[in-house]
Amino acid sequence: MNTIDRLTDLKGKKVLVRVDFNVPLKGSEVRDDNRVVQALPTIKKLLKEGARVVLMSHLGKIKWGKVDDEEIAKQKAKNNMEYVLPVLQKYLPDTKVTFSPETRGEELTAHINALNDGEILLVQNTRYEKGESKNDETLAADWAKNFDVFVMDAFGSAHRAHASTYGVPEILKAEGKQVALGYLMEKEVENLGACVKGDVHPYVAILGGFKVSDKIKVIDSLLRKCDKILIGGAMAFTFYKALGIGIGNSPCEDDQLDYARKCYSSGKILLPIDTVCADDLENPTKIATFDTDNDKHSAGIPDGLAGFDCGPKTVALYADVIRKAKLIFWNGPLGVFEKEEFKKGTVEVCKAITLNTEAFSVIGGGDSAAAAKEFGYAQLFSHVSTGGGASLEMIENDGHLPGIDVIG
DSSP states (O other), rough: OOOOGGOOTTTEEEEEEEOOOOOOOEEEEEEHHHHHHHHHHHHHHHHHOOEEEEEOOOOHOOOOOOOOTHHHHHHHHHGGGGGHHHHHHHOOOSEEEEEEOSSSHHHHHHHHHOOOOOOOOEOOOOSSSTTTTTTOOHHHHHHHOOEEEEEEEGGTTSOOOOOIIIIIHHHHTTOOEEEEEOOOHHHHHHHHHHHHHOOSSSSSEEOOOOOSSSHHHHHHHHHHHHHEEEEOOOOOHHHHHHHHHHHHTTTOGGGHHHHOOOOOOOTTTESSSSEEEEEESOOSSSSEEEEGGGTOOEEEEEETEEEEEEHHHHHHHHHHHHOSSSEEEEESSSSTSSSSOOOOOOOOHHHHHOOOTTTTEEEEEEEHHHHHHHTTGGSSSSSOOSSSHHHHHHHTTOOOOOOHHOOO
């Protein structure tokens, strides 16, 4: 694996670091700077070596081709990478950090060439360029011509073969130039690698979220590796309906019922055996818990109500399975944890994982990571991934992601 510590002769070299600065914003204010903090070890290493560091990242979404020019301009203003500049300057007070509003061409090249050793240039949002997400060859070549070295440190974007994550390193590598994974990427690959291999047992996965269809590939992969898969969130209702358990007004993917039955027949799937239900999510007037235990042929959730969390019997069942595990992978909350009435299942399962200090525990990013942080458990996990989609695809594809494979 080509990692940053293998890079040589960096003094005076122009190094492109693809970072993940896709931070949450409130207006022009960065609400959570964790992704910037996670990139600092790689950035500081390159600065110490005397490199001229250029940082590129996407921020938010630009809906090219779907809206008019006026709306594109609004989206660009909303997702302006310059909002991240003060955060970088805060964490690197002794380093000169400049910003390039240009994303390609001679003006960007001029900004890059103006750098001195040990200085940083932050480039405007890569998605300001229409060809970024299409891995446009001309765009990738325009960027690549400016650099001597490429470092991939954006795990949250490693599952996308974009111009900045795949096209540029592909070109530089073909030219015989140095390419490497940064410290964040190295940490993700090593820690998620345990879940990819799945050679430690008992191996327990906890999967939540809204749709079964979003996680078909990861379920298939985990069924080959795990001893048990604990299901939570709205995706449980598709399994219930497939098994003949009432789901009331809960959401369901009718086109996934056959798949759910097939998965359940493996004997590795555990479903919530009781469910906390309500007549409304935002302003509930009735909240009640109903048995949803397939083994006991439970009637399930009555009409007029929908499920929003797993119940206390499920928490006890899942906690017992988790307590015996040696390897744990968690992706997706078990209920609507943002609501006080429906957060207990997620909180208690999160707590159960951290109480098992003998297990290697991994959160696959996304809402699970947000929940663990909010409830004060994040530091007690062995690893919390910075990329929800990337972590799932890494498991789906047995460790392969475009942004990793291109580095080699």
